[in-house]
Amino acid sequence: MSKDDFLLDDLDDEKTVEFIKNYLPQDLKEKFSDDQIYYFLDLIDEYYMESGVLDSSTDSDGFIDIDLDEIVEYVIKESKKDDMGEFDPEDILFVVQGEMEYGNSLGLVE
Template sequence: MASLDDELLQDAEDDARAVAFIKQQLPQELKEKFSEDQLYYFLDLIADYYATSGVLDATPDKDGYVDIDIEKMATELSNQAAKEKMGVFTPEEISFVIEAEMDFAEGE
């Protein structure tokens, strides 16, 4: 069984790969707008959103997918980032991060 330190190290490595993937997928103008720290921040917000929105408890469709309202999610993340003074991002900008994170997770 893996130790807590091993699990934390694995999580950190997974997050680093996710951030690198997201940064690569972003349009050029957004690559310059989002810092690495901000992308880590949004990864945390995305995970929190999944945990608190009921998405993880939703019943998948016949193909095994769960419908996620990316617009709603992006708006909530945009508002949270502004509230926590992490930067001003439009929901449209954040939707690129969300979609890239979903693509990364699907490929894992």
């Protein structure tokens, strides 16, 4: 990976975090710091890589079935294991949905 790739990844992460912050309901906007959202994004990416979901076969419409509840459980479990705190599954679900909506807005996922 080149230096430019790293800079693009950082810029994309910044845009993703901003999108998620705008996506969150008002009462959650102040609840999570940017650093926490970056951490959650890392865990979401980790889930995709480790779960094998990205290697799954697509359905007849070309979609991969992604269980948001499994992603939420993974983020909560890893956050607790990493001593990052305990989080409400409903709050984390908004972050996961925000990340997915950002991908939808770019045409990366549907």
